[in-house]
Amino acid sequence: MKSKGLIESEISKALTQWEKDYLGRGSVSVKTDILRDMIIVNLKGILSPAELTICGTKEGMISIKRTRSDLVESGIEELKEIIRQITGEETKSFYTDISTVTGERVMVFKLGTNYEEMIVKK
Incomplete structure (x- = not known):
């Protein structure tokens, strides 16, 4: 049985690869945490310098958030x-949001079981 840390690391690596393959570029860093029935993924550095510049206006921020959200949602089946x-x-x-200030994305995968308890017991 794999350790909790190893599973978290595998998820981080797989989501980074998905970003590169599906979105064309990956994040600068990824940290995954398993907590009860949730897998929480924090991706840093996902916005390009141009996107960060566009986020300087309210309209730009809304546009970037909408576009990035649509892109991730279009690949939800692959993520699952x-x-x-x-x-x-x-x-x-599945839940996700992006900060146009920090350039971070948070993804939360909600599972049907207390996965953390399952892997800690084994």
Whole structure:
């Protein structure tokens, strides 16, 4: 059985690769945490310098948030499959948001079971 840290690391690496393959560029750093029935992923440095410049106006910020959200949502089935392959668990719901100030994205995969408890017990 894999350790919690190893699973978190595998998820971080897989999501970084997904970003590169699907979105054309990856984040600067990724940190994944498993907490109860959630997999929380913090991706830093996902906005390009041009996108950060556009975020200087309210209209630009809204545009970037909408576009980035649409891009991630269009690949949600692949993201859920990555989580399933690594954990063996199905994603029941998915949440994401991006900070146009820090250039960070947070993803939360909500599972149907207390996955943290499962992997710590084994």
